[in-house]
Amino acid sequence: MASVCFYFQVHQPSRLRRYSVFDTDTNxxxxxxxxxxxxxxxxxxxxxxxxxxxxLIRRYGKAFWVSYSITGVAIEQFERWAPEVLDxxxxxxxxxxxxxxxxxxxxxxxxxxxREEFRAQVEAHAAKIGETFGLRPRVFRNTELIxxxxxxxxxxxxxxxxxxxxxxxxxLGYRSPNYVYRPVGAEKISLLLKNYRLSDDxxxxxxxxxxxxxxxxxxxxxxxxxxxxxxxxxxxxxMDYETFGEHQWADSGIFDFMYHLPEHVLRHPDNNFMTLSxxxxxxxxxxxxxxxxxxxxxxxxxxxxxxxxxxxxxxxLHELYRLEEPVKAGGDPQLLHDWRRLQTSDHFxxxxxxxxxxxxxxxxxxxxxxxxxxxxNFMNCLDNVRSRLRR
Amino acid sequence: MRILMLGWEFPPFISGGLGTAxxxxxxxxxxxxxxxxxxLPGGAADQRLDRVRVVSAAERSPGRTFTYWTxxxxxxxxxxxxxxxIQPYVTEEEYLEQRRREERxxxxxxxxxxxxxxxxxxxxxxxxLGLTSGPTIYAGDLxxxxxxxxxxxxxxxxxxxFDVIHAHDWMTFPAGLSVAALSGxxxxxxMHSTEFDxxxxxxxxxxxxxxxxxxxxxxxxxxxxRMTRDLVTSRYGVPxxxxxxxxxxxxxxxxxxxxxxxxxxxxxxxxxxxxRITMQKGPEYFLAAAKxxxxxxxxxxxxxxxxxxxxxxxxxLAAAMGIGHRVTFTGFLRGDDVDRIYxxxxxxxxxxxxxxxxxxxxxxxxxxxxxxxxxxxxxxxVLVHALKVDFWDIHEMANKxxxxxxxxxxxxxxxxxxxxxxxxxxxxxxxxQCLDAYQEALQGAR
Numbered sequence: 001m002a003s004v005c006f007y008f009q010v011h012q013p014s015r016l017r018r019y020s021v022f023d024t025d026t027n028x029x030x031x032x033x034x035x036x037x038x039x040x041x042x043x044x045x046x047x048x049x050x051x052x053x054x055x056l057i058r059r060y061g062k063a064f065w066v067s068y069s070i071t072g073v074a075i076e077q078f079e080r081w082a083p084e085v086l087d088x089x090x091x092x093x094x095x096x097x098x099x100x101x102x103x104x105x106x107x108x109x110x111x112x113x114x115r116e117e118f119r120a121q122v123e124a125h126a127a128k129i130g131e132t133f134g135l136r137p138r139v140f141r142n143t144e145l146i147x148x149x150x151x152x153x154x155x156x157x158x159x160x161x162x163x164x165x166x167x168x169x170x171x172l173g174y175r176s177p178n179y180v181y182r183p184v185g186a187e188k189i190s191l192l193l194k195n196y197r198l199s200d201d202x203x204x205x206x207x208x209x210x211x212x213x214x215x216x217x218x219x220x221x222x223x224x225x226x227x228x229x230x231x232x233x234x235x236x237x238x239m240d241y242e243t244f245g246e247h248q249w250a251d252s253g254i255f256d257f258m259y260h261l262p263e264h265v266l267r268h269p270d271n272n273f274m275t276l277s278x279x280x281x282x283x284x285x286x287x288x289x290x291x292x293x294x295x296x297x298x299x300x301x302x303x304x305x306x307x308x309x310x311x312x313x314x315x316x317l318h319e320l321y322r323l324e325e326p327v328k329a330g331g332d333p334q335l336l337h338d339w340r341r342l343q344t345s346d347h348f349x350x351x352x353x354x355x356x357x358x359x360x361x362x363x364x365x366x367x368x369x370x371x372x373x374x375x376x377n378f379m380n381c382l383d384n385v386r387s388r389l390r391r
Numbered sequence: 392m393r394i395l396m397l398g399w400e401f402p403p404f405i406s407g408g409l410g411t412a413x414x415x416x417x418x419x420x421x422x423x424x425x426x427x428x429x430x431l432p433g434g435a436a437d438q439r440l441d442r443v444r445v446v447s448a449a450e451r452s453p454g455r456t457f458t459y460w461t462x463x464x465x466x467x468x469x470x471x472x473x474x475x476x477i478q479p480y481v482t483e484e485e486y487l488e489q490r491r492r493e494e495r496x497x498x499x500x501x502x503x504x505x506x507x508x509x510x511x512x513x514x515x516x517x518x519x520l521g522l523t524s525g526p527t528i529y530a531g532d533l534x535x536x537x538x539x540x541x542x543x544x545x546x547x548x549x550x551x552x553f554d555v556i557h558a559h560d561w562m563t564f565p566a567g568l569s570v571a572a573l574s575g576x577x578x579x580x581x582m583h584s585t586e587f588d589x590x591x592x593x594x595x596x597x598x599x600x601x602x603x604x605x606x607x608x609x610x611x612x613x614x615x616x617r618m619t620r621d622l623v624t625s626r627y628g629v630p631x632x633x634x635x636x637x638x639x640x641x642x643x644x645x646x647x648x649x650x651x652x653x654x655x656x657x658x659x660x661x662x663x664x665x666x667r668i669t670m671q672k673g674p675e676y677f678l679a680a681a682k683x684x685x686x687x688x689x690x691x692x693x694x695x696x697x698x699x700x701x702x703x704x705x706x707x708l709a710a711a712m713g714i715g716h717r718v719t720f721t722g723f724l725r726g727d728d729v730d731r732i733y734x735x736x737x738x739x740x741x742x743x744x745x746x747x748x749x750x751x752x753x754x755x756x757x758x759x760x761x762x763x764x765x766x767x768x769x770x771x772x773v774l775v776h777a778l779k780v781d782f783w784d785i786h787e788m789a790n791k792x793x794x795x796x797x798x799x800x801x802x803x804x805x806x807x808x809x810x811x812x813x814x815x816x817x818x819x820x821x822x823x824q825c826l827d828a829y830q831e832a833l834q835g836a837r
Contacts, residue, residue, distance in 0.1 A: 311800035311803045312804050315798065370779070372805065379797075379798055
């Protein structure tokens with residue numbers, strides 16, 4: 001049996017505007033740029049991809065299932081600037097074959113700094129998903145697949161039945177990501193691991209002409225999935241939804257690839273597609289997996305170094321979470337929302353200085369000329385938050 | 392490979408920015424086994440310079456009539472100072488003093504009053520001697536020196552064997568062109584700075600013409616940055632295919648910095664400007680940003696180290712802005728004083744209006760001082776771990792200065808990465824690229 005579990009991440013950060021130390025207003029976010037990017041990505045990726053998925057569901061009926069995780073900050077932006085994205089997502093959810101995962105509303109690193117804040121954001125996200133789509137998330141993915149044992153215990157306590165993590169070599173060792181695992185010491189929650197080779201073949205290598213497997217066709221990819229048969233039960237393909245049309249442009253053939261993939265996967269009688277909660281309910285965990293240290297899906301290190309790799313990042317995060325108590329005590333809802341939007345992990349990703357191995361990805365997503373500029377800008381905003389607290 | 396290298400400065404005969412670059416390049420070429428005959432203007436060198444040794448002409452080669460020198464550590468380099476017009480000088484002060492004496496003598500002879508005396512020459516950059524606005528008598532002097540140098544170089548060249556001619560900056564271009572014409576060897580013209588960098592838009596036509604002739608007459612033009620290459624192609628009409636960008640470098644000696652000195656005042660943060668105080672270096676933008684910083688921070692001092700034709704105006708400007716007590720002018724610093732000032736500094740700022748390369752930020756980084764540099768500099772094309780700003784954007788300049796002073800993790804990250812990155816700039820790489828350029832020039836010659 002090989003059950004293909006697609007999970008697509010949908011996220012857009014609220015990018016900061018150029019905020020100098022001399023600025024005193026409280027508009028930290030660049031609404032013009034955020035709207036522009038949101039509309040552009042909607043048009044290049046979200047809308048055509050959603051239409052494609054809808055078509056696949058209509059075509060294959062109960063044989064095609066997918067999962068999404070949509071951040072609260074992304075939904076807010078769609079509401080303001082690209083409502084057609086939400087409409088098409090609603091149409092997908094209405095088919096009953098789409099699952100929505102739970103995560104932090106603000107795509108934040110809150111779990112690392114404040115459990116209380118983390119819980120509040122997960123609940124806020126679940127409420128937003130319920131209000132927008134009428135669903136209740138049952139499987140959890142943390143920001144950038146940041147994961148350790150503690151996290152699985154914590155979200156198990158919040159009622160989740162499954163959780164996602166990176167199938168990193170250094171935690172798996174000889175084991176395969178193509179099975180369902182049990183986090184060590186947990187009873188009610190199962191662990192789904194990303195098959196990073198197959199996922200990254202689509203997400204990163206698809207249009208790479210130097211790649212020995214280029215051009216990647218659905219037929220070939222389905223063949224690789226078939227090879228999992230007898231060697232595992234699930235193939236977890238986790239990736240950014242922006243892979244379709246934004247990271248891999250339409251002219252690379254990525255949409256055609258996706259259009260033809262179900263046909264070739266389903267040609268093998270033992271293959272099928274599943275949502276993540278269905279996979280968790282179908283397959284019993286084969287073993288316990290002990291992951292005491294934080295892992296993530298980022299960069300070659302698969303650790304926290306993309307957000308916490310230098311003194312600036314660590315300083316910015318500490319200074320930010322140091323304000324939790326006064327911000328919450330102050331009772332100003334706008335200030336709380338601003339402070340929370342500053343928690344989005346992207347702000348710290350922009351401050352990353354280890355460009356040498358992962359330079360391309362970091363540069364592509366970075367609205368700043370340098371990590372130093374992003375740190376300065378962020379700290380200026382934070383200074384202003386502090387001054388609002390003093391008022 | 393034997394190279395006839397033509398330069399205007401070479402330490403220890405003089406050590407301005409151009410001299411430092413020529414030294415670094417010549418040493419690296421020498422280490423790679425290339426032989427260099429370096430001709431520079433000057434008379435007999437000072438015997439007190441212990442690193443320099445006279446080689447009698449006869450000892451080297453019987454046919455030679457010039458005095459040859461060798462410098463410790465430069466195995467394959469011979470120096471030939473030519474022309475008695477410029478006395479050798481070790482320091483700027485001595486040189487200036489000498490010029491002042493000459494000026495006074497000239498003024499006495501001419502019966503002129505001291506008030507109408509033209510500004511003193513700046514030896515660090517002979518090309519910016521107020522040639523654009525200053526009295527033409529000095530321009531005349533410099534041009535006649537340039538041509539006397541060219542004649543003498545031709546003499547040296549007749550007695551020497553070499554494969555290519557490598558000329559550094561416009562003062563040596565006439566010499567390079569004439570030797571190329573006489574010997575048939577290819578000329579490589581090296582642009583360390585253009586007239587547009589030095590003078591903005593009030594260009595001295597004569598200098599421009601010399602630069603243009605040199606660039607067009609050369610087989611290849613070596614530019615110290617893409618910015619310089621773009622000037623060379625757009626302003627001088629040199630085809631891009633003829634240009635090679637070879638960045639300057641720095642010698643990191645790995646010696647520990649001095650620890651014994653005391654900070655001026657322990658509580659004060661120090662922001663440093665170190666360079667010539669001239670239009671090209673943008674000192675007024677530094678002061679304008681300093682004023683903005685001073686408005687929001689108390690414990691900051693600004694140091695302007697260096698001399699130049701705008702120093703008086705800058706002192707007055709600082710006073711007029713009401714930040715006179717926050718800005719210290721040290722005058723020209725050298726040796727240990729430079730090390731000490733770097734050690735005190737929390738941030739080095741280079742607000743240059745147009746900087747073909749900009750070695751100083753690399754020096755600051757090698758002294759563990761983070762840098763804020765203008766985007767209008769060649770070094771900003773290659774330096775990653777630096778803060779960058781448009782020279783005119785004093786608002787952003789102040790924003791970044793404040794950030795470095797307020798947030799120690801920023802300073803720390805810049806320092807750590809910068810100290811590492813600066814080791815990437817190696818003269819050996821530049822020398823290898825020069826050797827490639829020579830090969831290309833030679834192939835083109837056949």
